[in-house]
Amino acid sequence: MPTIKEIAEMANVSRSTVSRALNNSGYVSEDARKRIEKVIKQTGYVPSEHAKALRTKKTKVIGVILPTIQTETSSKVVAGIDQVLANQGYQILLANTHLDREKEMEYVDLLKVRQVDGIILIATNTEDSLAKKLEELTIPVVVIGQEFEQIPSIVYDNYQAGRDVVSYLISKGHRQIGFVGVDEKDQAVGYLRKQAYLDEMETQQLSVEDTWIQRGVFDIDSGYDAAKRMIQHSNQRPTAIFAVTDRLAIGVMSYLKEVGLQVPKDVAIISIGASEISQYTVPALTTVDYHNEQAGIKAAEQILAYLDAKKISKKITLDYRLIIRNSV
Template identity: 70%
Template structure:
């Protein structure tokens, strides 16, 4: 394998000139650039990434921490991140917490030890311990899905999306609307989507029966069980249910069908997520599209801006769109 010294001799330039050329880290005259480029092309020289990282103190790797690796939301976010980072020669190192809050902390430490150039965290909570850890990392970090003070965040407009979909249910004639949410330690999905629901119900002066509001976790079976609790505990049945994710909504629809109830004739169902399966369940699911691939692209752009010390935004609020289908 050729060394920088040998390339310098063949191109009749200094080793420092070759180093500046390879690292794009300083002035190299056009004449010297052409000679070095000619030697590299003729010899097929490929710089050692390890050696390059030692010189530049950059690994060209970004750590990405995901709450779950197998969901469509995660895959779209990763696709957006990877497509944007690849343009600048970066690779990604994935870590899957499987919704374990302790692993979020562990992976932040582990990725820092692995000397990644930055971390993109798809966060599921804003608990004080995690926020403090992120703020003390001394490493470029971008958060997707949650807002943390002093940390660059790419967030969804959860409050207004939830309010709009609840308003849509009201416009379709529903006054008894149930809600399936998640734990409020997840500020975005748990707190703000619930707040949007309550805001719409209050503005329309509609009563919220306490048994209509149930908390679940992020899977289909949990949505099934939450719908079961709503129907078995309520003396007055709702005519519609808003679930905060597609998976919860699909679980709810499954239980309704088992009970012989028709969607949307007996109970309408709406959600957030716009997953591919939401188009193919029967009936197709009215939902909100959050443009998850765009979230990944924006996070990648911000992490690159932080690394290169160019202008970046502390908070990016993404838009959304309501997709009207047959479940309402």
């Protein structure tokens, strides 16, 4: 791979002139420009990104920190980010935390060192230490999925979606409604969706047995386990269950099927996620589509807008859509 120096020599100009031609800055005569272009075409020269980064402090790389790539949600978000970024010649440097909160912070540092132009963080918590670290950052950050006071974020309306979902179950005649959630440290998925469930139940003056509220992690098996606990230990069996993710819902269905309970006749199920598979389960899952690609797209756009010295909105709330299928 040739360097700018060699290009300059071959075109019989100085490095400065080549650089000016490359970046369309300053004056370059038609004659010189032509010679330079010819040489560049001949040699297939491309300027070194590292040298450029060192000098200009711009890398055309955006760091993306995510809890795991092994879920449809994450990969959709990344696809959305990539779609926007690739268009503008940016690339994605990946940092996978494997759901480890420590690493979320570590990677922020690591990406800083790599001098990425910006960071998109798909967050799973809203701890102060993380917030502080993000605020101190001198490069633009956008958080997806959690809401921070001072940091631009793309959020889903988890609370409203939660209430809508429960309200929908009630409208279908259900009075005993169970809930399968996740760790409440996850403000968005854990806390808000649960709160929405509790509030809607209370508003509608419906009581909730303790055992109706179960907690799992983000996989199918824990949904299965949660359903098992709920069904085995409840005095009154719920006639409907709200699971906060599709995977949990699939696990729940799997347990119900095992013990001979029919969905939706005996127990209705509703969830949030709208994963590809949700329409092929039996019965097809009634779920909420969160437009994950859209989140990625918006996040990338926000970062680019910021880098373009345009202002950036502090918070964007995405809309969602209840997909009514056959599990309720």
